Structures are given as structure tokens and as C-alpha cells.
Amino acid sequence: MAHSVHQSEPLIRLRKITKVYGTGQAEMQALRGVDLDIQKGDFVSIMGPSGSGKSTCMNILGCLDTPTAGSYQFEGVNVSQLTRQQRARLRRYYLGFVFQGFNLLNRTSAIENVELPLVYRGTPARQRHAMAQEALKTVGLNGWESHTPGELSGGQQQRVAIARAIVTQPSVLFADEPTGNLDTFRSREIMELLTGLNRDQQITVVMVTHEPDMAAYTKRTVHFLDGLVHSDSSNGETV
Numbered sequence: 001m002a003h004s005v006h007q008s009e010p011l012i013r014l015r016k017i018t019k020v021y022g023t024g025q026a027e028m029q030a031l032r033g034v035d036l037d038i039q040k041g042d043f044v045s046i047m048g049p050s051g052s053g054k055s056t057c058m059n060i061l062g063c064l065d066t067p068t069a070g071s072y073q074f075e076g077v078n079v080s081q082l083t084r085q086q087r088a089r090l091r092r093y094y095l096g097f098v099f100q101g102f103n104l105l106n107r108t109s110a111i112e113n114v115e116l117p118l119v120y121r122g123t124p125a126r127q128r129h130a131m132a133q134e135a136l137k138t139v140g141l142n143g144w145e146s147h148t149p150g151e152l153s154g155g156q157q158q159r160v161a162i163a164r165a166i167v168t169q170p171s172v173l174f175a176d177e178p179t180g181n182l183d184t185f186r187s188r189e190i191m192e193l194l195t196g197l198n199r200d201q202q203i204t205v206v207m208v209t210h211e212p213d214m215a216a217y218t219k220r221t222v223h224f225l226d227g228l229v230h231s232d233s234s235n236g237e238t239v
Helices: 054-061 084-094 110-121 125-138 154-166 184-200
Strands: 012-021 028-038 043-047 069-074 095-099 172-176 204-208 220-225 228-234
Touching: 012 054, 028 054, 028 228, 043 054, 043 184, 054 172, 054 204, 084 095, 084 110, 095 154, 110 125, 110 154, 125 154, 154 172, 154 184, 172 184, 184 204
Parallel strands: 043 204, 043 220, 095 172, 172 204
Antiparallel strands: 012 028, 012 069, 220 228
């Protein structure tokens, strides 16, 4: 039994998380007591219809929003009790984000886009440049450093966005519909890239998607319904 001790302490633990918006007649309960564990090295897809609470849950996991009640632990730290500054620090040092719309700066080169999180951290320019170059290489964009988003395909733009998310070497990568704006071929490329990052760099990936064929790439699928976890299942063979 001894070898499984570390497994009992998940990277992320949500207990009885609720989120209420508005008051009185306008009150809306987005989350109604969510329990969820995510182990280090996991690759989880979060699915569910619009309004099921999956995006609210992602925002809480990513420290972009706070729960109304319940406990969120990250590596044993009670996130619910952190100050705004401490949450920002947690985001900056431990979490990476990828969005459906890429969210790149248009008139800025790929490498400068990737360097941005390091600028916020105060990383020296030379080190920043080397780390950004390495991240672009990791996502297969060696040689594209000086191109602006307008000179890149949608798939390449999403690769730049992923490079920007992993340049800080985060513990967790949150991906919100990362293939939502891409065709099937590019979507598969991005999913293979995320699978590789999860496997080779042990980055824990949590991805919101509404596409079952994209969810099939992940190790585990959590379905939300009416503000609760409706089901949580393993996908095929996990290594």
C-alpha cells in the first residue's frame, strides 16, 4: 500500500464547490456542490451542455473566479483562503491557459507573444528569449519566431498560444475549447501536441470541449450537468 500514498493527495481537489450569481429572483446557481479530484499528470476533458457549469468550474480551477462556498485545494494549499495577489501568483507560476480564440497580440511576433508571461514575471530579456525559443520549438514552430499572427494559419496561431502557455513550465495547462476554431486536420494536430506535452513533460491538462472525438484523446472525461459532475470515466487504455 505504501507506494500509493502520494496518489491519495491529488494535485487539485474540489469539495462541495458552489457558485451563485445574482441575488433574489435573479439568483442563478451555476455550480451546486461539485466534487472533483485531478491527479498530477492527468489529462481530463470536461464536457457538458451550455449552462451545465463546466466553464464556471474551469474559471474557478484557473483562479479566474472564486467559489461562493466549498473548498479548492491546489497541491494541498487551500486556494479559497488566498488573497487576490496570492491567486494571481498561483496563476502566474503554476497555471497555463489556452483559449479557443488564441488571444494573441496581432502586431507582435510569435516569439514576443510567447515571451509575454515571462515579462510579467520579470524574467531577464536574454533568458526570456531562450525560453520562448525553446517553447516554440516544442510546439513545432522552429523558424517561425518573427512571424506575426496574421502571417500564420489558425493551427499555427494555436501552437503559438500553447507555446505561450507552457513557456512558464506550468503544473497545469487549462485549455478552453482549444480546437473550437480549427478544422478537423488542425484539431487533430493540436490534440496530438497536447497529448505529447502531457506524456513527455508530465504537464497536467484540463480541457473543456464539446467534441467527443477531441475528448477521446484525453485519459478521462468528466461530464457536467445542471451544475454538478454527472459522470467521470476513463477513456480506453491509459498508460
